[in-house]
Amino acid sequence: MTSCGRHIFGWNCEFNCESAASSNICNGQFGLPDPYGNSCISGYTGIYCNVNCPSGTFGAGCTQTCRCQAGNAACDRFTGVCTPSGCQAGWSGTSCQISGACITGKFGLDCSSDCQCSNNAACERDSGYCSGSNGVCAGGFKSDMNANNCQTGIIEFQMLTMPNQGQDVTFSCAATSGDALLANSIVLGSSGSAGFTRTETVTEGTVLNNTFTASGLTNNQLVVCSLFHNSQSVSTTLSVSLFVLPYLSQAPEVVAGPGSVTVSWQAWDSHNLDSGDGPIIKYIIYYMLSTSASWTMAGEISVTDQSQAAYSFVVQPLEPSTHYQFSVAAVRDGPGGQGSLSPASQLIYPLTPPPKTPPPTTEGPTVAESSTLPAPPITTLPAPTASVVVTGSSSTTTPQPTSADESNTVLIAVIVIVVIVMIVVAAVLCIYFLRRRRSRRQPAKPPSTGGQELTAYENQISPDNGTGASDYERVGHDHPTSYEVVGINMSPPTYEDVGLPSWTQQWRIPWEEMMVGKKVLGEGNFGEVRDGAVLVGEDISKAAIKTLKANASENDWQNFMEEFRTLTKVGRHPNVVSILGACQHEDILYVALEFMPNGDLRTYLRNARSLGDDDQSTLSPEKLIQFALDVVKGMQHLDAVGVIHRDLAARNILLDSQLVAKVSDFGLSRGEDIYVQMSRTRVPTRWLSLESLASKIYTPKSDVWSFGILLWEIATLGATPYEDTKSKDLLSRLKSGYRMPKPSSCDDEFYNLMLLCWQEDPAHRPHFKKLVARLTSMGDSQNEHTYMRLLPKADNYMYLMIRPELDDN
Structure with missing residues (x-):
């Protein structure tokens, strides 16, 4: 039974009677669920609950016994807390109601301190000495010279960012000891010549956390965090992980056309010799003249569709009879993300300029257009190669026109011009009257500005998806009209x-x-x-x-x-x-x-709870697995293009006409792999990770935690997460290790995926790429293994955990 504070009562101590108008409101019997029955609130007993607890007792109805080291006088009659002496020997806990020794790995008055013994062995409750490991401490910890326990050590050492190669790296190293640590107690070093600068120091209790930045680090280079205190030193090592800059291993194709050159290439990672990390955000095209020793940028193409397989870029004008080289560089997300240039293709532009080509300039080639499909090949020169293609010119004798020929030519030209003028005038008149007719029917709308959440919208599930x-x-x-697509006409569209x-x-x-x-x-x-x-x-x-x-x-x-x-x-x-x-x-x-005609996934799952004659839900286990796979594929794509969702939940998954699940309401394009929320924008808490709840920190691994909650929603057909917990109590429960129990509808392997997503350390949570592979394997092996089942009617209590008032907070 919970021991609440003074004049506080309820199953979760949620009620307070002290502020009531009548002081007697606290003196009465309160009913609790069986087997407890009726009882007074904490601190009172008697028929009318108006008698204070006798010395040595506390709690609801004064039914609990005080176990204070200093005697009964030190016991709070409402909570049982022993102030200031602490619990009697052999008892622990806030109210001193836990008997015996601490659980393995804990020690102290309230069993709240970690032993830090080797192999997580037991330690003595009072001193913390690692008796279970003969005094041997866990890695990174040592016994302080002033205390025979393993309390001096490094708690955490990690990279806070994962930048591109050549960029600064930020580290965090936290350590603790039995007494206060100085800021310079923690230092960083490496096997190379990199220099580390301490940028921030934070002390909380006995924990010191230093933040460092370093430049000049290479991928897989070892960095050591060392703690020096009371003539003792401990250290731990990590391997630096950097994004490798992308490299296109194949030379681009170069096609010479009239007045221009088209440079074409395959998307990065199309060839097995391509290297580095994605996602690719753009490509930069370079050219170099034979008379120059450096490359010049011709232009760039942004990547808007990661599935696009090929690109092309048109460069003009070019100097005739000039030797050119062309190369392409891929650029990934983040500062310093441009990779090295691809192998070059070489071309000698035609000796004779094509007709109607602007005269060459000294500024070099300029961008004419870009597209995703290369032009029909005329001359292709893959590199590296020393050979070039030279298009020469030939001389012929052209007969001179006669005066009769000139007269006919002039007449034809005049007729053509007249016809063209008539066509243009007719087209202009048609467009004018058509737009004038439409403007009479359509009043102008007042301008508006602002908005957000572009991909989130609600719509009813409609059986008819036709477009009337x-x-x-x-x-x-004023009245319904037919489509009037005016954009298909002789004149250019007005944007x-x-x-x-x-x-x-x-x-x-x-x-x-x-x-x-x-x-x-x-x-x-x-x-x-x-x-x-x-x-x-x-x-x-x-x-x-x-x-x-x-x-x-x-x-x-x-x-x-x-x-x-x-x-x-x-x-x-x-x-x-x-x-x-x-x-x-x-x-x-x-x-x-x-347009997503079937609405959001949470509503769809809840509507699917209706049972048919065979006592089975209208959904199939295969479809539930497919929903999960659809979502994780969408999240893998968002992660690849550098977007943190921050609000991943079943309500933000929309279904198309074929019930394909699609991620919506993603709103944050990140420049780094970490985001700290500074605004007061409200985000529903029940889907947030531990670090997001505690510090408003969002990373791709925060989205992985939310995906675990979404898996739980799918398994329970849209139940409310943590339906028995208030939002304000959620963080403390999660910090204490609580995780939602396994739904009856899924097997251990599917539930283990959720638990992996809910790891306290973000680094231990799987990447979306790994989750895609695991769910794909589950989908392919459903005939041999049952990962999800639909509960019979008698067991549908697991489907009833819906708390609408908690759905969005």
Whole structure:
């Protein structure tokens, strides 16, 4: 039974009667679940619960016995805490109710200190001496000369960041002892010539934590953290892990065309000789003249789709009869992420300039266009090779035109010009009247700014996913109309997005090719999502159109643009709610996302709890495993492109028409592998990792913890995590080692995946790549092994843990 404080009662000590208007409100019997029955609150006894506990007793109804070293007078009658003497010999715990020795590996008055003995052996409760290991301490710990226990040592040594090669590395080393440690007690060293600078020192109790930065470190180089205290020294070593810069092992293809050269190459990691680490965020194209000793950048191409297999880049103009070399460098995320240049391809540009080619300049080649498909090959020169292709010129005699020929030529030219002028005039008139007719029907919308959460929206599960014309009339129309795709015409489309940054160019859609409906799929504090459609090629695709409310602030606009940029960085992936395009019209930005007709995964799982005649859920175990695999593939992609989700949960997984699960509501594109939340943006706590709850620190491994919670949601068909725990108590329970129990519907192997994701040390949690491999293996072997089962009706109590009031906090 819980011993609460003064005038506090309840199963979890959640009620307080002291502030009541009547002082007698605390004097009464309170009912507790069986087998406890009725009882007074802590500190009282008697028929009317108005008698203080006799000396030597405490707790509810004064039923517990004090066990204080200084006698009964030192015992608090409400809680049993012994002040200031502590517990009697052989007893421990806050209320001195735990009898016998401490559990193995613990010692001290309340059994709260770690022994730090070799092989986690037992130590003496009073002194902490490692009797179970004959005084031998665990690695990294030694006995202080002033105390015969293993309390002097290094608690933790880790890299705080994993940068690219050549960049500074940040380390954290924490140590403890029986007394206070000086800041210079902890030092770092390495086998090389790297220098370490202490940048921060934090002391908390007997723990000292120093932060260091170092430059000039290489991959796998050993770094040692040493503690010097009271003529004792201990040390521990770690191996530096850096991202290796990417390298394209194959020379690009070079194709000479009229007035330009097309440089084409395969995406990084397409060839088994490619090396380094991804993800690749862009490629930089270089050229070098035979008369120069250095490379010149011709331009770059950003990577928006990690699955894209090939790239090409057009360079013009070129100097005729000039020897060129071309090379490509891949660039990964983070500072200093550019890899070395690929092998070069060589080309001597044609001796005779092609017709209509601008005269050569002294500024070198410039970018004409970039695309994902190379032009038809004319001259291909893979490198390294010393051979070159030379296109020469030949001389022929051309007959001079006669005067009759000249007259005919002039007449034909005049006729052609007249016809062209008539066509242009007709096209302009058609466009003018068409737009004038549409402008009469469509009043202008007031401008709005701001917004966030681009990929999150709510929509009803609809049996009909068809795209009716009346469903997508322009906002502001009085009556439903058909699609009017005006963008397919003789004139260039009007984008009206001159205020958008250049990185949006690839994703812009003409206003004439976007339909915005009246139905609101969801809305937040300042964002709104409507149904709609966009014209993709010759097909009309259903879409969710995100825009901003009219009252959005400038800060909301900045957040909206940041989310938009993250979407373009993520690109398209089959398990991520992807962007279709964007359009700015009359100062309003519209962002089109994939339409997810089957809603979110949590709602789908809960709706699937309905049982049929055979007492089985409408879902299959195979589908549950597939949901988990879909989600982890999407998270692997987000991790690869450098995005931390921060709010991964079943409610933020959307389902398309084929029930393919796709990750949504990702909002943070990281520049580093760690993010510390400084704003007051509220994030639901029940899906957060220990480090996120305690310090508001988010890393990719924080998302792994949240994925473990999502696996638990799938196994319980959408139950509320920690449904028996208040949000304010969650951190302390997790720190004490509590983890949610195994659902009855899954086997030990599936539950072990959850436990791996919930490791206290983020470094011990698996990468998403490993989780993809494990869930893929589970999906392939379901015929031989049952990882998930659907409970019969008699056992469906495991499916009833739904607390709507706790769902989003």
